[in-house]
Amino acid sequence: MPMTLTQKILAKASDKVEVVPGDIVEARVDLVMGHDVLMPLAFEAFEETGATKLFDVNKVVAVQDHFVPAPDVKSAEQSKRLKEYVKKYSMVNYFELGRGGVCHTIIPEKGFVVPGDVAVGSDSHTTTYGALGAFATGLGSSEIGVSMALGKMWFRVPEAIKVVLNGKPGRYIGGKDVILEILRRIGTDGARYCSLEFVGDGIKYLDIDDRLTICNMAVETGAKNAIFEVDSITNEYLQNRVKKDFDVLKADDTAEYKGEIEIDLSKVVPLIAAPHSPDNVKEVHEIKGVKVDQVYIGSCTNGRIKDLREAAEILKGKKVNENTRLIVVPSSQEVYKQALQEGLIDTFLEAGAAIGPPTCGACCGGHMGLLASGEVCVSTTNRNFIGRMGSKESYVYLTSPYVAAATAVAGKIVLPEEA
Amino acid sequence: MIFKGRTFTFGDNIDTDVIIPTKYLVTNSPDELKAHCMEGIDTEFARDVCGNDIIVAGENFGCGSSREHAVLAISGCGVRLIIAKSFARIFFRNCLNRGIYPLEFKHTDQIDRGNIIFVDTDRGILKNETKNEEYEIPKFDAFITELIELGGIIPYARKQLNIR
Numbered sequence A: 001m002p003m004t005l006t007q008k009i010l011a012k013a014s015d016k017v018e019v020v021p022g023d024i025v026e027a028r029v030d031l032v033m034g035h036d037v038l039m040p041l042a043f044e045a046f047e048e049t050g051a052t053k054l055f056d057v058n059k060v061v062a063v064q065d066h067f068v069p070a071p072d073v074k075s076a077e078q079s080k081r082l083k084e085y086v087k088k089y090s091m092v093n094y095f096e097l098g099r100g101g102v103c104h105t106i107i108p109e110k111g112f113v114v115p116g117d118v119a120v121g122s123d124s125h126t127t128t129y130g131a132l133g134a135f136a137t138g139l140g141s142s143e144i145g146v147s148m149a150l151g152k153m154w155f156r157v158p159e160a161i162k163v164v165l166n167g168k169p170g171r172y173i174g175g176k177d178v179i180l181e182i183l184r185r186i187g188t189d190g191a192r193y194c195s196l197e198f199v200g201d202g203i204k205y206l207d208i209d210d211r212l213t214i215c216n217m218a219v220e221t222g223a224k225n226a227i228f229e230v231d232s233i234t235n236e237y238l239q240n241r242v243k244k245d246f247d248v249l250k251a252d253d254t255a256e257y258k259g260e261i262e263i264d265l266s267k268v269v270p271l272i273a274a275p276h277s278p279d280n281v282k283e284v285h286e287i288k289g290v291k292v293d294q295v296y297i298g299s300c301t302n303g304r305i306k307d308l309r310e311a312a313e314i315l316k317g318k319k320v321n322e323n324t325r326l327i328v329v330p331s332s333q334e335v336y337k338q339a340l341q342e343g344l345i346d347t348f349l350e351a352g353a354a355i356g357p358p359t360c361g362a363c364c365g366g367h368m369g370l371l372a373s374g375e376v377c378v379s380t381t382n383r384n385f386i387g388r389m390g391s392k393e394s395y396v397y398l399t400s401p402y403v404a405a406a407t408a409v410a411g412k413i414v415l416p417e418e419a
Numbered sequence B: 001m002i003f004k005g006r007t008f009t010f011g012d013n014i015d016t017d018v019i020i021p022t023k024y025l026v027t028n029s030p031d032e033l034k035a036h037c038m039e040g041i042d043t044e045f046a047r048d049v050c051g052n053d054i055i056v057a058g059e060n061f062g063c064g065s066s067r068e069h070a071v072l073a074i075s076g077c078g079v080r081l082i083i084a085k086s087f088a089r090i091f092f093r094n095c096l097n098r099g100i101y102p103l104e105f106k107h108t109d110q111i112d113r114g115n116i117i118f119v120d121t122d123r124g125i126l127k128n129e130t131k132n133e134e135y136e137i138p139k140f141d142a143f144i145t146e147l148i149e150l151g152g153i154i155p156y157a158r159k160q161l162n163i164r
């Protein structure tokens, strides 16, 4: 039977010739990622299994990113616990604050994922790594603990939805607009249990940062995973980052898909998800003028170098509106350094922005930028659920770095060209 | 498995930030987490819920973050059964691993808050005792049934490691 890319990866990882949607397979995992909030619980589960060592010390990664630098004593204790586990199990892939950044930025950046891998993480946005042609998905902490012990995990082989991207995106259109367009069409459960498989000749206009953004927020459609075909752009990105060899798998031409979504990238316009759901998508011009207290540019969705370049392009020589504060958080040390070298950080500082250290920051309402009641935030993050970034009575809009930066200048929601 | 209890009803797309906000993820203790369970949408739930109570919801229950704490918070409240039209996948898996039965049932609209529900998963029936209605419910496939019977992924792993 012909198979989709996801099916091929799962078949290979479970030593099967073929798998069909609905099959339950036990697949080898090539990467297990955890962070300060959810990995201590995973280690508790790991120990409960009776395991005494990690299945492969090179394939497990721990990242301090959510509640660091610790905003309170409880978070400090949690972060300390992760560090103790890291020592106890002689982990070699450990990213302390100041040496890594947001997990989903550094995993691809440091070359931990190659095409064809099965990658799991204690975080729903683990889907991000599908941008590199891997099967990547989030699991709960117990399953992460078990994955660290056994080096394998069970998966239900998902049905697939084919996303065909055609055409060339217009000015100011990037990965965020593409995923918001998908959310607008299929909603927060439109791809539940499914894989989203991206193909089409429009893909060549999307660089890896765009693809990472798309796969990151794919989980907001309920997808199990999202995956891009490997092309020359993928190979170029991987070239100086990865040390291991990999085979490039391809979906069969006659593979079966449960559904198909076709997007003409040339017709996508700047989009924004209004409170309180990522699928409450509007065209930016429809809600222009909403007054904004805070603009947040960062996170695993849009805190990479391309995002900061786009924001700086808008902010160059301009000032953040007097009624608005702008917080910029580069999503890794590498991104931060690059942004410094390119003068982007200068641009932000001169515009009147606050720069945060590379962490999750306020994205999940942890710290460094929580919202008060009644406050409105335009954010480049991925979720705008009630209370996600602070008060239950705050309002979060999700959009691209271009729109976010323009909004910071105007003090209200505007199109990029209007800043 | 047999369940019987009083229901608390919720709508579609109840996300894990609502079930337990991120700021409380600094503990893994179900006892501590339960005090804030559902805080984002129903401030009385945590106070009123007691053992055997059943959560009933619409589509995509537990969407959003992978936090197992959402399931821990619910289990801390004594809830052992969640009936929803559909579940978000990570949340569904977390339920299997933390002793909560995630029952997919299309007719949750027929259940009101405070109804007394009886479920027998072996016989595949759900009875709304308050309304005197009975429905058929689906059974899980062999692998998931085994996982539930073992008590989740940790005992499952323990078994595998012993075999080795």
Ligand code: SF4
Pocket (backbone or CB within 6 Å): A065, A066, A102, A103, A104, A123, A125, A299, A300, A301, A359, A360, A363, A364, A381, A382
């Ligand atoms: S940046 Fe936000 S979405 Fe990404 S891992 Fe951190 S908290 Fe989660």
